[in-house]
Amino acid sequence: MKTIFRLLFALLAFAIPIEHKYDKPMRFFSKSLIPEGLALPKWFETKLYYYPSDLIAPLLVLLAVFAFRVPLRRLILEKNAYFLWGVLLFGAISVAASPLWNYPLLYLRLWQWFTGAFLFVLAANLPDRDKMVKTILGALIAAASLQSLLAIAQYFHQGSFGLRILGEPNFYRNMNGACAFRVPHGCRWIVDNWMGTYFNTDLVVRVMGTTAHPNVLGGFLALTSLASLDFFDRSKRKWFWGLLLLLQLFAMNLTFSRAAIFAFGIGAAVWFAMKRKVSPHLFKAAALLIASGAIIGFLFQEQIIYRGGIVNYNEFVSGSDAFRIEHQNLALKMIQKYPLTGVGFQQFSTRAHEFLHTDPNQHFNGAHNIYLMMAAEMGTLALLCFLAFIGSIFWSLRRGGDSPFLPSLMAMFIAFLFIGFCDFYPTLFQMGRILFFTTAGLLAAHGSQRVLDHNISKKRLQLQNKL
Numbered sequence: 001m002k003t004i005f006r007l008l009f010a011l012l013a014f015a016i017p018i019e020h021k022y023d024k025p026m027r028f029f030s031k032s033l034i035p036e037g038l039a040l041p042k043w044f045e046t047k048l049y050y051y052p053s054d055l056i057a058p059l060l061v062l063l064a065v066f067a068f069r070v071p072l073r074r075l076i077l078e079k080n081a082y083f084l085w086g087v088l089l090f091g092a093i094s095v096a097a098s099p100l101w102n103y104p105l106l107y108l109r110l111w112q113w114f115t116g117a118f119l120f121v122l123a124a125n126l127p128d129r130d131k132m133v134k135t136i137l138g139a140l141i142a143a144a145s146l147q148s149l150l151a152i153a154q155y156f157h158q159g160s161f162g163l164r165i166l167g168e169p170n171f172y173r174n175m176n177g178a179c180a181f182r183v184p185h186g187c188r189w190i191v192d193n194w195m196g197t198y199f200n201t202d203l204v205v206r207v208m209g210t211t212a213h214p215n216v217l218g219g220f221l222a223l224t225s226l227a228s229l230d231f232f233d234r235s236k237r238k239w240f241w242g243l244l245l246l247l248q249l250f251a252m253n254l255t256f257s258r259a260a261i262f263a264f265g266i267g268a269a270v271w272f273a274m275k276r277k278v279s280p281h282l283f284k285a286a287a288l289l290i291a292s293g294a295i296i297g298f299l300f301q302e303q304i305i306y307r308g309g310i311v312n313y314n315e316f317v318s319g320s321d322a323f324r325i326e327h328q329n330l331a332l333k334m335i336q337k338y339p340l341t342g343v344g345f346q347q348f349s350t351r352a353h354e355f356l357h358t359d360p361n362q363h364f365n366g367a368h369n370i371y372l373m374m375a376a377e378m379g380t381l382a383l384l385c386f387l388a389f390i391g392s393i394f395w396s397l398r399r400g401g402d403s404p405f406l407p408s409l410m411a412m413f414i415a416f417l418f419i420g421f422c423d424f425y426p427t428l429f430q431m432g433r434i435l436f437f438t439t440a441g442l443l444a445a446h447g448s449q450r451v452l453d454h455n456i457s458k459k460r461l462q463l464q465n466k467l
Contacts, residue, residue, distance in 0.1 A: 371421070
């Protein structure tokens with residue numbers, strides 16, 4: 001059972017970028033949930049769906065209870081999780097106080113949040129902590145390496161490969177919107193200019209692997225790159241981990257996600273700052289990052305400039321930012337009118353017309369900020385619980401003690417918190433929730449263990465003094 005637990009957790013981490021939802025088994029049940037006479041916009045998702053992780057997470061809880069003899073009360077009442085349960089409670093209250101209070105679908109969709117909460121409490125109470133953390137991070141890096149290879153192939157192909165079984169979206173060079181930007185002659189990199197390879201389009205598509213959006217893949221690769229940086233620092237096979245890190249950074253650049261690139265930079269700064277001893281390995285890691293940035297910047301200098309927002313600011317980025325600011329202002333209006341309960345869990349779009357006086361059938365995306373989004377939909381009390389949840393994790397790390405994986409986990413967590421200011425997928429998408437809460441749980445496990453180690457050392461010292 002212990003082996004099954006480790007295998008399932010590792011597979012769950014490995015499958016994060018390829019996990020997709022299933023709704024056909026519950027198609028007829030979904031229709032029966034719609035209250036009679038309820039009018040919903042055409043774009044509103046009325047299907048009840050589930051992800052494999054929604055089934056695996058409760059199974060892992062049972063395995064932890066029976067295989068590792070971890071009391072269920074200890075899991076559910078994990079001290080850092082108190083505030084997380086508060087978020088879910090206020091999420092349910094927000095639905096009950098909304099116009100869709102009698103629509104059971106919204107309550108059932110809170111289950112995806114429970115999946116994240118289960119993974120958090122499991123990760124926070126891992127037995128053989130360092131071994132399990134190494135296994136989980138290794139699974140994430142393996143998944144990221146495969147995603148990187150696919151993303152690079154997608155970029156130079158400028159289209160998808162039809163891997164629908166893995167959840168690959170269907171996209172091509174002629175797509176419009178935020179997933180593509182204009183470059184003269186559609187050149188993909190500097191080699192196209194050298195070879196005179198020009199195309200009959202000026203669009204360059206940002207890659208997304210098997211995820212839902214380039215920003216999602218970029219964020220995933222930013223976090224796994226920070227984990228790879230730690231493996232590079234501590235491994236004797238530096239050439240191997242150096243190549244994997246370069247591969248992930250190369251693919252991350254092809255997503256052209258500003259939030260991911262800056263998040264990796266912030267996370268790398270945190271990682272270096274947490275390294276207490278300056279060693280030749282740190283200089284090698286710094287040299288690798290500088291060399292990688294120089295190579296990638298040189299090969300894609302034209303594309304980076306036309307994308308904008310990284311080393312310059314242009315019209316394309318200005319339009320994107322204006323769109324995000326508009327939705328953030330909308331979220332602020334919602335918070336101002338409904339400060340306690342919000343407009344209702346997953347009802348940002350359905351209630352937007354009340355504040356903008358537009359057509360109720362017009363679809364609005366959520367605010368690209370998980371903190372504003374949470375306050376707008378679930379209320380400020382839910383946001384306070386979420387912030388207290390984050391603060392409790394940092395508070396648990398206040399005592400001294402060393403851990404080999406603490407710098408990388410801290411860097412990953414802070415990087416994801418930064419991404420939360422720029423996008424909504426860390427809490428809105430299932431992939432984001434699993435990655436966010438698993439990382440938070442692994443970090444909380446280090447806090448708990450450090451406190452435990454401190455108490456054990458203190459008791460040993462007291463015993464020695466008595467003897």
